[in-house]
Amino acid sequence: MSAIPSRTADSAPVTLDRRDGPFGEVVLRERGEHFEIIANGCFLMDTSDGRSERLLIDAALAALPPARPAPSVLIGGLGVGFSLVRATAQERWGRIVVVEREPAIVDWHLRGPLDRISGGALADPRTAILRADLVEHLRTTTERYDALCLDIDNGPDWTVTDDNGSLYSPSGLATCRERLTLGGVLAMWSAQPSESFEQALRGAGFEGVRTEEVPVARGVPDVVHLALRTA
Numbered sequence: 594m595s596a597i598p599s600r601t602a603d604s605a606p607v608t609l610d611r612r613d614g615p616f617g618e619v620v621l622r623e624r625g626e627h628f629e630i631i632a633n634g635c636f637l638m639d640t641s642d643g644r645s646e647r648l649l650i651d652a653a654l655a656a657l658p659p660a661r662p663a664p665s666v667l668i669g670g671l672g673v674g675f676s677l678v679r680a681t682a683q684e685r686w687g688r689i690v691v692v693e694r695e696p697a698i699v700d701w702h703l704r705g706p707l708d709r710i711s712g713g714a715l716a717d718p719r720t721a722i723l724r725a726d727l728v729e730h731l732r733t734t735t736e737r738y739d740a741l742c743l744d745i746d747n748g749p750d751w752t753v754t755d756d757n758g759s760l761y762s763p764s765g766l767a768t769c770r771e772r773l774t775l776g777g778v779l780a781m782w783s784a785q786p787s788e789s790f791e792q793a794l795r796g797a798g799f800e801g802v803r804t805e806e807v808p809v810a811r812g813v814p815d816v817v818h819l820a821l822r823t824a
Contacts, residue, residue, distance in 0.1 A: 748783030
């Protein structure tokens with residue numbers, strides 16, 4: 594996600610689709626050459642950059658033990674598809690599971706304009722799409738992953754949807770840790786750095802906690818918080 598649509602602000606947006614979903618209204622807009630997704634009137638993400646979404650995948654893969662064969666990854670949030678596209682471009686990944694709760698977003702990728710971004714990635718035999726709420730899926734599944742790459746909101750200090758706040762809570766982080774294999778990595782996107790969240794990760798039993806930044810045109814950098822399950 595990206596908190597500020599700074600790179601596409603010069604063009605007037607054109608609404609391509611507007612739907613009432615299970616969590617409110619979602620809108621797909623086109624602004625110049627780029628797409629934007631709006632949820633309940635709040636800007637979520639656009640296709641003007643994508644560096645931090647790709648970093649989410651790159652940093653997770655780099656943090657895994659190099660000898661681990663075909664690691665599995667769960668991507669939380671399909672969004673505009675950049676993270677999924679990055680994962681399928683990397684041969685090392687094995688199973689790639691994407692959890693997306695908004696039916697409209699999945700439909701825009703499968704049968705709509707966002708197909709031009711993600712069509713090839715969705716056709717990759719390693720890819721599986723789960724239409725589910727990420728927080729609920731993590732709480733109820735028994736499957737473990739080598740990496741969790743989560744990008745479902747603007748971060749621990751600025752959530753768009755109240756329900757997403759539990760993901761960053763002590764119980765939510767404990768659930769994430771439980772869903773990781775030993776040596777697995779948790780990578781979480783945020784629209785701004787958060788020292789308190791780094792402390793929360795350590796408090797939840799993670800090791801190797803660090804933050805990688807992606808500078809933006811204005812404002813604070815986008816970041817990826819990284820943490821390892823070592824025990």
